[in-house]
Amino acid sequence: MSALHPDDAEIRAVYAEYLAGWNARSGARVSAVLTDDGDVVGFDGSSTHGRLQIAADMRRLFADHQTPAYVGLVRSVRSISDGVAVLHAVAGMAQPGTGRLDPGLHAVHTAVVVRDGRRWKISVFTATPAQFHGRPEAVAALTAELESVR
Structure with a gap:
């Protein structure tokens, strides 16, 4: 855990808004917290540039797929430079039904x-699979941790 960023709560709230937009299946809400020239790299490696394109792609995704809901846990927020920070989090997805x-x-x-x-x-958002290959205990520990914050 890092020392608190001066705007820690605000930055965490932006991440929470992103997840809330995803969970509401709203491309508009997801993209509302992105910069106009933002980038999103999805879990599957797909990359989309620009807030408006991201909104359109998210609308299609939500229309075509029953997406699971996110459960997120922020690990750290730290300053990179004046007006720039990086947030690290872990997330799980709750299956519909x-x-x-x-x-x-x-x-x-x-x-x-x-x-x-x-x-x-958010200027850049990435979702990297947390597979922990060969370490089932790490997967189980993360699952338990995410379950505890639901």
């Missing part, structure tokens, strides 16, 4: 967050 977290969908989230006027926005 069962509500159970699917360990195969655990991810490490990294967000580069920048001050845009008076508020913080």
Whole structure:
């Protein structure tokens, strides 16, 4: 855990808004917390550039797929330079219908967050699979930790 960033709560709130937009299956809400020239790299490696394109892609994704809901846990927020911070988090996804977290969908989230006027926005968001190959105890520990914050 890092020392608190001066705007720690605001930056964490931006991440929470991103997850809330995903969980509401709203491309508009997801993209609302991104910079106009933001980038998102998804769990599957797909990359999208630009807030408007991200919103459109998310709308299609949500229309075509029953996406699981995120459960996220921020690990740290730290300053990179004046007006730039990086947030590290872990996340799980609760399957529709069962509500159970699917360990195969655990991810490490990294967000580069920048001050845009008076508020913080995500400039780059990545979701990296947290598979912990060969370490089932690490998967089980992360699952238990995420279950505890639901």
